[in-house]
Amino acid sequence: MVSKEKIQFGCAPIAWTNDDLPELGRENSFEQCISEMALAQYTGTEIGNKYPKDPKVLRRYLEPRNLQVASAWFSAFLTTKPYVETKEAFARHRDFLYEMGAKVIVVSEQGLSIQGQMNTPLFKKKPVFTDSEWNKLTTGLDALGELALEKGMKIVYHHHMGTGVQTTEEIDRLMESTDPEKVSLLYDTGHLVFSGEDLGEVYHKHQSRIKHIHFKDIREEVAKEVKENDDSFLTAVKKGAFTVPGDGMIDFKPLLRNFYDNDYNGWIIVEAEQDPARANPFEYALKAKKYIDGIIPQNFSLSS
Ligand SMILES: O=C1C[C@@H](O)[C@H](O)[C@@H](O)C1=O
Numbered sequence: 001m002v003s004k005e006k007i008q009f010g011c012a013p014i015a016w017t018n019d020d021l022p023e024l025g026r027e028n029s030f031e032q033c034i035s036e037m038a039l040a041q042y043t044g045t046e047i048g049n050k051y052p053k054d055p056k057v058l059r060r061y062l063e064p065r066n067l068q069v070a071s072a073w074f075s076a077f078l079t080t081k082p083y084v085e086t087k088e089a090f091a092r093h094r095d096f097l098y099e100m101g102a103k104v105i106v107v108s109e110q111g112l113s114i115q116g117q118m119n120t121p122l123f124k125k126k127p128v129f130t131d132s133e134w135n136k137l138t139t140g141l142d143a144l145g146e147l148a149l150e151k152g153m154k155i156v157y158h159h160h161m162g163t164g165v166q167t168t169e170e171i172d173r174l175m176e177s178t179d180p181e182k183v184s185l186l187y188d189t190g191h192l193v194f195s196g197e198d199l200g201e202v203y204h205k206h207q208s209r210i211k212h213i214h215f216k217d218i219r220e221e222v223a224k225e226v227k228e229n230d231d232s233f234l235t236a237v238k239k240g241a242f243t244v245p246g247d248g249m250i251d252f253k254p255l256l257r258n259f260y261d262n263d264y265n266g267w268i269i270v271e272a273e274q275d276p277a278r279a280n281p282f283e284y285a286l287k288a289k290k291y292i293d294g295i296i297p298q299n300f301s302l303s304s
């Protein structure tokens with residue numbers, strides 16, 4: 001049994017302001033976002049583009065609110081651009097996160113991704129990497145992983161709808177073709193379920209590589225409609241395909257049980273991008289926290 005403190009709960013700013021679709025939540029300020037996360041009793045955050053870029057300034061805002069930086073997203077272009085471009089941008093990102101005390105760096109390959117395209121059908125036009133693209137991706141990730149290790153950090157790969165690493169098969173290939181010492185996995189419940197994957201299967205296969213978790217839920221009817229209409233990823237977000245844990249189709253109780261029982265040591269970040277004008281970010285952040293608090297296994301030891 002593990003101590004409660006090995007698992008910490010954070011919240012992503014994407015519910016207040018969506019960096020993929022800045023019109024969603026343009027009016028919400030950085031201070032509102034972090035104050036409401038703190039009010040909802042989260043102890044960590046990821047980084048949005050309204051956050052101050054200077055670590056000293058950012059710390060001044062986060063510390064009084066008892067918020068730590070859990071991680072931040074990095075877009076890699078290993079399949080489509082020279083490695084050196086990704087490497088240089090990654091090194092700057094790593095150094096910023098290191099300064100902020102984060103231990104993991106979220107990496108997602110955005111070469112050929114359709115996640116940012118407003119009119120591209122999500123399910124029909126998802127990229128499929130060639131062997132040569134897979135090779136560039138996996139060797140590049142191992143190299144980024146080495147750069148992270150220089151600072152005692154890990155990269156956690158974010159599988160994602162509309163990218164070349166979305167399905168169970170693709171996640172398996174990525175894990176098999178990268179060095180476990182250099183490349184870990186981010187487990188995002190919303191993306192897995194939206195894609196039609198089996199949450200338990202992916203968890204059990206790659207449990208030892210999972211070093212960061214995104215908790216988001218799916219509104220089943222909306223997800224179904226998106227698929228039937230050939231909508232894009234961004235349209236899916238606008239329509240409300242994603243929501244917070246406790247508000248959709250996923251049962252998080254057995255997942256959380258597994259994480260506690262199997263000694264998961266890291267962050268669980270509530271991350272539910274939806275339109276803040278329709279889903280008040282504070283109310284939803286609070287709803288998720290109450291739901292999670294209600295399903296945390298009660299019989300773990302507080303002392304081990
Ligand atoms: O972790 C994430 C970061 C976002 O920018 C992304 O589009 C979202 O879907 C996600 O899971």
Ligand SMILES: [Co+2]
Nearest residue numbers: 158188214271
């Ligand atoms: Co995510």
